[in-house]
Amino acid sequence: MVKSVKAMRQICAGHDDRPDALLEILHEAQHAFGYLSKETLIQIADELNISRADIYGVVSFYDDFRREPHTGQTGPCMKICRAEACQAVGGEVLADYAKNTGIQYHDVYCLGNCALGPAVMIDDELYGRVDAQKLDAILKDHT
Amino acid sequence: MTNPLTIYVPCDAAALSVGADDVAIAIEQEARQRNLDIKIIRNGSRGMLWLEPLVEIETSKGRVAYGPITVKNVQSLFDANFLNGGDHKCALGLTEAIPYFANQERLTFARCGIIDPLDISDYEAHGGLAGLRTALAMTCEDIVDIVTKSGLRGRGGAGFPTGIKWKTALEAKANQKYICANADEGDSGTFADRMLMEGDPFSLLEGMTIAGLAVGATIGYIYIRSEYPRAVKTMKRAVEIWQDANLLGDRTFTIHIRMGAGAYICGEETSMLESLEGKRGQVKVKPPIPAMEGLFGKPTIINNVLSLASVPIILDKGAEFYQNYGQGRARGTQPFQLGGDIKRGGLIEKAFGVTLRELVEGFGGGTHSGKPVRTVQAGGPLGAYIPVSGFDVEMDYEKLAEAGAMLGHGGLVVFNENVNMAHQARFAMKFCEVESCGKCTPCRIGSVRGKETLDKIIAAEDVADNLVLLEDICELMTDGSLCAMGGLTPMPVRSAIKHFGEDFTPAKDGG
Numbered sequence: 001m002v003k004s005v006k007a008m009r010q011i012c013a014g015h016d017d018r019p020d021a022l023l024e025i026l027h028e029a030q031h032a033f034g035y036l037s038k039e040t041l042i043q044i045a046d047e048l049n050i051s052r053a054d055i056y057g058v059v060s061f062y063d064d065f066r067r068e069p070h071t072g073q074t075g076p077c078m079k080i081c082r083a084e085a086c087q088a089v090g091g092e093v094l095a096d097y098a099k100n101t102g103i104q105y106h107d108v109y110c111l112g113n114c115a116l117g118p119a120v121m122i123d124d125e126l127y128g129r130v131d132a133q134k135l136d137a138i139l140k141d142h143t
Numbered sequence: 144m145t146n147p148l149t150i151y152v153p154c155d156a157a158a159l160s161v162g163a164d165d166v167a168i169a170i171e172q173e174a175r176q177r178n179l180d181i182k183i184i185r186n187g188s189r190g191m192l193w194l195e196p197l198v199e200i201e202t203s204k205g206r207v208a209y210g211p212i213t214v215k216n217v218q219s220l221f222d223a224n225f226l227n228g229g230d231h232k233c234a235l236g237l238t239e240a241i242p243y244f245a246n247q248e249r250l251t252f253a254r255c256g257i258i259d260p261l262d263i264s265d266y267e268a269h270g271g272l273a274g275l276r277t278a279l280a281m282t283c284e285d286i287v288d289i290v291t292k293s294g295l296r297g298r299g300g301a302g303f304p305t306g307i308k309w310k311t312a313l314e315a316k317a318n319q320k321y322i323c324a325n326a327d328e329g330d331s332g333t334f335a336d337r338m339l340m341e342g343d344p345f346s347l348l349e350g351m352t353i354a355g356l357a358v359g360a361t362i363g364y365i366y367i368r369s370e371y372p373r374a375v376k377t378m379k380r381a382v383e384i385w386q387d388a389n390l391l392g393d394r395t396f397t398i399h400i401r402m403g404a405g406a407y408i409c410g411e412e413t414s415m416l417e418s419l420e421g422k423r424g425q426v427k428v429k430p431p432i433p434a435m436e437g438l439f440g441k442p443t444i445i446n447n448v449l450s451l452a453s454v455p456i457i458l459d460k461g462a463e464f465y466q467n468y469g470q471g472r473a474r475g476t477q478p479f480q481l482g483g484d485i486k487r488g489g490l491i492e493k494a495f496g497v498t499l500r501e502l503v504e505g506f507g508g509g510t511h512s513g514k515p516v517r518t519v520q521a522g523g524p525l526g527a528y529i530p531v532s533g534f535d536v537e538m539d540y541e542k543l544a545e546a547g548a549m550l551g552h553g554g555l556v557v558f559n560e561n562v563n564m565a566h567q568a569r570f571a572m573k574f575c576e577v578e579s580c581g582k583c584t585p586c587r588i589g590s591v592r593g594k595e596t597l598d599k600i601i602a603a604e605d606v607a608d609n610l611v612l613l614e615d616i617c618e619l620m621t622d623g624s625l626c627a628m629g630g631l632t633p634m635p636v637r638s639a640i641k642h643f644g645e646d647f648t649p650a651k652d653g654g
Contacts, residue, residue, distance in 0.1 A: 018421075019420075019421050020419065020420045020421040020439075021421060022421030022422075023401065023402065023403070023404050023418065023421060024401060024402065026404070027369070027402060027404065054422075057422075057423050058421070058422060058423055061406065061423040061424060061425075061580075062403075062404035062405055062406050062424070063404070063405035063406065064369050064403075064404035064405040065404060079370075083331030083332075083524065083574075084331040084332060084483065084520055084524060084556045084567070084570070085331050085332045085482040085483045085554075085556045086331075087567075087570070088482075088483035088484045088556060088557060088558045088559070088562070089483065089484050089511065089512070108370060108405075109329070109331060109407060109524070109574065109577070109578070110329060110330065110331040110332075110333075110370065111370050112156065112157075112328065112333070112334040112337040112370065112371060113156065113157050113160050113334065114331065114332045114333070114334055114480065114482025114483065114488070114554070114556065115157065115192040115193065115334070115480070115481060115482045115485065115488025115489050116157055116160060116161060116192055116193075116195070116488065117482070117483070119160065121370070124372040124373070125159075126156045126157075126159060126160040126373070127160050127161075128157060128160035128161045129160075129161060
């Protein structure tokens with residue numbers, strides 16, 4: 001606990017406690033702790049001298065931020081592109097496959113790999129031309 | 144001892160997505176085993192994405208290409224003596240003679256895929272920094288003037304004349320001004336900003352710096368979407384190298400990178416400014432326009448990555464040089480991005496005026512699946528679906544508007560005959576529902592009602608009445624929304640109904 005308070009203070013100080021750096025600070029905090037706990041958010045509010053309501057407003061607005069840890073998920077964070085270019089080459093079939101086999105994923109609208117869809121991103125790694133078989137192989141590599 | 148042979152293996156995210164890293168490692172290992180002296184340069188992508196990973200070898204005749212290369216055929220490449228341009232089933236000949244590449248007019252992407260993205264001397268050797276040096280010797284007014292005369296218009300989608308925006312910011316009096324590069328490239332079917340940031344990051348920094356000199360701004364921000372982690376990483380490193388190079392003498396221009404957090408709406412300029420200030424990315428009412436009152440209330444130029452990256456060549460070669468490309472009121476070149484079900488997908492930079500047919504059928508070669516093309520969605524998720532009968536449209540801002548479509552950021556998504564256009568129309572509404580910032584009612588509620596109405600149409604419930612209602616919702620969203628999100632969502636919906644009405648009416652005998 002004390003350790004995370006210290007780490008959080010360092011993250012804020014790294015941005016000179018500037019309120020305009022809030023998104024950067026939230027990204028770093030989430031990277032460090034896996035999600036943004038209530039305690040973390042309250043501390044950020046104090047460090048940046050902004051209201052808790054402002055922080056909640058920001059965290060709830062952006063899809064990237066999580067206020068809870070991934071429940072029951074131990075694997076990597078996977079995103080499947082659901083946008084038009086991937087739809088045109090079977091992205092929906094891939095998403096259905098993931099859903100039916102119980103693979104957890106988030107919807108994302110465009111990963112910028114539109115000529116090599118369907119596209120998937122696992123943590124920060126991008127994959128192209130992904131079908132069910134390739135998805136299984138990739139996930140195997142990530143566990 | 145001879146010089147090591149230079150091999151290029153791209154580090155562009157699209158190339159990596161199909162195994163470029165593994166290919167680079169395999170080449171290195173194979174060369175070591177064979178005691179061959181090689182040097183691997185990780186370049187950006189040439190934009191011929193169906194050929195990725197595209198491996199190139201430097202030869203006396205020029206760079207020779209092989210692709211798509213997988214780890215499995217690395218050994219056979221060496222056996223075929225590819226280091227001397229030997230023949231192989233993946234051999235493509237001289238890269239620059241490949242018709243897809245040779246038939247382009249690369250101005251903004253002149254260096255992308257050619258240089259080492261983070262080698263500033265390589266950048267300079269290929270024409271980089273010349274524009275900045277020209278600008279350093281000019282007055283603010285003259286820089287703005289040359290950009291205005293070039294005819295450059297915003298490449299983000301709105302097509303607003305860049306020079307006029309700059310002039311407004313130049314004339315605004317303030318103790319601080321800002322330059323913001325909009326790299327929140329959220330439109331499905333677009334990847335040009337990403338390719339440029341990963342393949343030629345200095346061109347964006349040079350363009351921003353020139354913009355700073357032109358309007359008297361000393362601080363710049365690049366707002367990059369979080370879905371582009373590699374672009375963020377490359378740009379961060381590029382900024383460090385750029386700042387260390389001290390290119391401005393006694394003048395300063397500091398650039399910061401900010402990462403978005405998964406909100407499509409932050410590509411809208413006022414929303415982006417809010418996000419840069421650490422707030423919810425909600426759209427603001429204009430006026431005041433950002434060029435007069437933008438980031439932190441100060442005059443701010445917000446330009447798309449491609450607009451800014453086009454500035455250095457304009458300063459270097461002159462307004463007339465750039466003017467000479469294009470047609471009508473659309474001057475210069477546009478990087479088109481070909482995606483979806485397409486045989487040869489990738490980036491095609493052409494002067495305005497090329498037809499959609501030349502791009503999709505000529506460059507693209509039809510679908511990847513081999514099925515007939517049914518439609519192309521041009522300009523991202525808010526753009527129109529164009530039927531094959533409309534493919535002769537010349538690609539420029541005005542010609543597309545006449546055809547009821549738009550250029551947007553230049554994305555072209557190809558669909559084959561299996562596409563159901565009622566589902567695509569529903570998706571447009573759903574996308575707006577998911578991504579609306581919630582500020583104005585037509586967008587926030589209209590998208591939900593639009594989706595529900597399309598659900599009824601798809602379920603064949605009172606189709607005629609519901610189509611009237613849907614048109615009503617579309618009209619309201621178009622006229623009443625605060626920004627382009629709600630205002631343009633009806634464009635794909637209406638175009639789908641107009642050109643593919645049969646998908647919206649219940650199937651007749653045998654469907």
